[in-house]
Structures are given as C-alpha cells and as structure tokens.
Amino acid sequence: MNINGKKAIxxxxxxxxxxxxxxxxxxxxxxxxxxxxxPEKLTQLPKNVTTKKINVLDRDAVEKFFQDEGEFDILVNAATGGKRAVGPFLSMDLDGYKASFDKLWGYTNVVRLGTKFLKDNGNIVLVSGTPARKCRPGQIAISSVGGAVEAFARGIAPEILPKRINIVSPGIIDTPMSPLEGTAREEYYKKATSDNLIPRAGTPDEVAKGIIFAIENEFITGTTIDVDGGCIIS
Ligand SMILES: NC(=O)c1ccc[n+]([C@@H]2O[C@H](COP(=O)([O-])OP(=O)(O)OC[C@H]3O[C@@H](n4cnc5c(N)ncnc54)[C@H](OP(=O)(O)O)[C@@H]3O)[C@@H](O)[C@H]2O)c1
Known part of the structure; x- marks a missing residue:
C-alpha cells in the first residue's frame, strides 16, 4: 500500500x-x-495530523466517531486501554486481572465498529507484546491479554478479507508508559533486557517501523511481527 494521501486513524x-x-x-x-x-497533551502536531478525544472503551463514542468520519484506509490501535495488573496469578487481585483486558475490549470496539468503514484495500494493525507468547514471572495478566489480542487478529483475518489485519508485538520499549525517571529508569530497562539477544530497550520508532511494514506490505494478513530485540527466543 502506498501510504501517501491515505486517511489513517x-x-x-x-x-x-x-x-x-x-x-x-x-x-x-x-x-x-x-x-x-x-490528546491535548500533544502540543506540537506533525503535518497533516489532527487529534480527537475518545476513550476506546466508550463504545457509543467510538461508533459515532466512525460514522462521522466515513471511509478511511488505515486503522492502528496502540491504546493501552486501562490498568495493567502485575504479580503472581494466585495472589493477584482478580478485578485487576479483569481490568487488564480493557486493552482487548478497546481493540475489539474499534475493529468491530471501524471495519465497515475501512476501504477494501485498507488494513488494520494492532499492538500486542512479547508476553503474549513468552510469559515471565508476574506477567500473567498482560500475557493472557496479549494472547487474546493475537488470537483475535488471526481469527478475524479471514472474516474481513480483502481487508487485512496484522499484529506488531513489541518487546520492552522505552515509552512514557513507564513512570520511572533518571537512574531508576535506566536500571529498570538494563535489568529487564539483560537476557535479550539485543540487550537494550527498543525505541517507539523501531516498533512504528514494524507497523509501517505491516501497512505497506500487501502480502501479509493475520500475522504477528515481533520487534523485540530477540526477547522471544532468548
Ligand atoms: N512500552 C512497552 O514496553 C510495551 C511493550 C509491549 C507492548 N506494549 C503495548 O504497546 C502499546 C503502546 O504502548 P506505549 O508504551 O506506547 O504506551 P503509552 O506511551 O502509554 O501510550 C499509550 C497511548 O494509549 C492511549 N490510551 C490509553 N488508554 C486509552 C483509552 N482507554 N482510550 C483511548 N486512548 C487510550 C494513551 O493516551 P491517553 O492517556 O491520553 O488516553 C496513549 O496515547 C500498548 O498496547 C502496550 O500494551 C508496550
């Protein structure tokens, strides 16, 4: 797909x-x-970018948004959705475990309500995460959600043809999702990635390149692209 001139959400x-x-x-x-x-926290907008304030969990707002926008070409969902629970499953707060699935419900809302407005040669990219297929201690909640997101994309790919849907699965990436600062932040990323084949945190741009690849390559659908420094096999 040639991205130039396309409408992306x-x-x-x-x-x-x-x-x-x-x-x-x-x-x-x-x-x-x-x-x-x-979205107001984004003060400098890149060229040809507008913002919209919507909670992906608000199904009515998502539905109205797509109805108002009409046809479009590219749908990406990287919204974390809600809170993430960490820790061992047997002692985890079950409401926290359940809330972690808000990411899945956000993804299903936008795919369900947006796909009918996606052009036939259009495509969708969702973001999962390495824990979907490699669960480290304490990651059972995000692992379960990530696995569900990947199964969802594989399962729905035949249903929405000729439109495509793919997953990009990041490893540990240095983004504002982590509240840590300074040395504590550096130490966290160093420790968390020390066993990876490429022992450092990835950058948001490195993951976005995977998203662009999934959008541009018209011969892939229902697949997962790992951008994880070799985490999944280390
Ligand atoms: N960073 C990592 O190490 C890592 C690793 C594996 C997977 N991932 C996945 O990658 C994706 C992006 O993560 P990130 O690290 O880039 O996080 P981030 O910097 O915190 O960005 C998350 C974005 O989602 C939006 N968002 C969150 N909940 C939302 C909701 N309910 N409705 C609408 N927008 C919502 C946030 O904006 P508002 O707060 O303004 O709503 C923000 O724009 C997530 O799905 C995450 O699970 C990240």
Missing part, C-alpha cells in the same frame, strides 16, 4: 509507539487522526 496515537506511528504515517503523506483520552 491511530488510537493511542498521542504517545509512545502510537505517536511514532502517527509521525511516520504523516511523514509518508497520510492524513492522520490521532486519538486518545487526553
């Missing part, structure tokens, strides 16, 4: 991986709508 497009995807799509000539709950 990026949920979670105002921070981290989604923001990098928004910037790259805009550099390639797309008209982008970047969506999040607090």
């Amino acid at each position: 990026v949920f979670g497009g105002t921070s981290g991986i989604g923001l990098s995807a928004t910037q790259m799509l805009s550099e390639k000539g797309a008209h982008v709508i970047a969506i999040s709950r607090n």
Whole structure:
C-alpha cells in the first residue's frame, strides 16, 4: 500500500509507539487522526495530523466517531486501554486481572465498529507484546491479554478479507508508559533486557517501523511481527 494521501486513524496515537506511528504515517503523506483520552497533551502536531478525544472503551463514542468520519484506509490501535495488573496469578487481585483486558475490549470496539468503514484495500494493525507468547514471572495478566489480542487478529483475518489485519508485538520499549525517571529508569530497562539477544530497550520508532511494514506490505494478513530485540527466543 502506498501510504501517501491515505486517511489513517491511530488510537493511542498521542504517545509512545502510537505517536511514532502517527509521525511516520504523516511523514509518508497520510492524513492522520490521532486519538486518545487526553490528546491535548500533544502540543506540537506533525503535518497533516489532527487529534480527537475518545476513550476506546466508550463504545457509543467510538461508533459515532466512525460514522462521522466515513471511509478511511488505515486503522492502528496502540491504546493501552486501562490498568495493567502485575504479580503472581494466585495472589493477584482478580478485578485487576479483569481490568487488564480493557486493552482487548478497546481493540475489539474499534475493529468491530471501524471495519465497515475501512476501504477494501485498507488494513488494520494492532499492538500486542512479547508476553503474549513468552510469559515471565508476574506477567500473567498482560500475557493472557496479549494472547487474546493475537488470537483475535488471526481469527478475524479471514472474516474481513480483502481487508487485512496484522499484529506488531513489541518487546520492552522505552515509552512514557513507564513512570520511572533518571537512574531508576535506566536500571529498570538494563535489568529487564539483560537476557535479550539485543540487550537494550527498543525505541517507539523501531516498533512504528514494524507497523509501517505491516501497512505497506500487501502480502501479509493475520500475522504477528515481533520487534523485540530477540526477547522471544532468548
Ligand atoms: N512500552 C512497552 O514496553 C510495551 C511493550 C509491549 C507492548 N506494549 C503495548 O504497546 C502499546 C503502546 O504502548 P506505549 O508504551 O506506547 O504506551 P503509552 O506511551 O502509554 O501510550 C499509550 C497511548 O494509549 C492511549 N490510551 C490509553 N488508554 C486509552 C483509552 N482507554 N482510550 C483511548 N486512548 C487510550 C494513551 O493516551 P491517553 O492517556 O491520553 O488516553 C496513549 O496515547 C500498548 O498496547 C502496550 O500494551 C508496550
């Protein structure tokens, strides 16, 4: 797909991986709508980018948005959705475990309500994460959600043909999702990635390049592209 001149919608497009995807799509000539709950935090908008304030969990708002926008070409969802629970499953707060699935419900809302407005040669990219297929201690909640997201994309790929849907699965990426600062942040990323084949945190741009690849390559659907420094096999 030639991105130039296309209309792209990026949920979670105002921070981290989604923001990098928004910037790259805009550099390639797309008209982008970047969506999040607090888009006003994005003070400098790249060329051809507008923002919209929507919570992906608000089904009525998502439905109205797509109806108002009409046809479009590219749908990316990198919105984290809600809170993430960490820790061992047997002692985990079950409401926290359940809340982690808000990411899945956000993804299913936008795919369900957006696909009918996606052009036939259009495509969707969702963002999962390495824990989907490699669960480290304490990651059972995000692992379960990531696995569900990947199964969802594989399962729905035949149903939406000729439209395509793919997953990009990041490893540990240095984004505003982590609240740590300074040395604590450096130490966290160093420790968390020390066993990886490429022992460092990835950048949002490195993941966004995977998203762009999935958008441009018209011979892939229902697949997962790992951008993880070799984490999954280390
Ligand atoms: N960073 C990593 O190490 C890593 C690793 C594996 C997978 N991932 C996945 O990659 C994706 C992007 O993560 P990131 O690190 O780039 O996070 P981030 O920098 O925190 O960005 C998340 C984006 O999602 C938006 N968002 C969150 N909840 C939303 C909601 N309910 N409705 C609408 N927008 C919402 C946020 O904006 P508002 O707060 O304004 O709503 C923000 O724009 C996520 O799915 C995450 O699970 C990240």
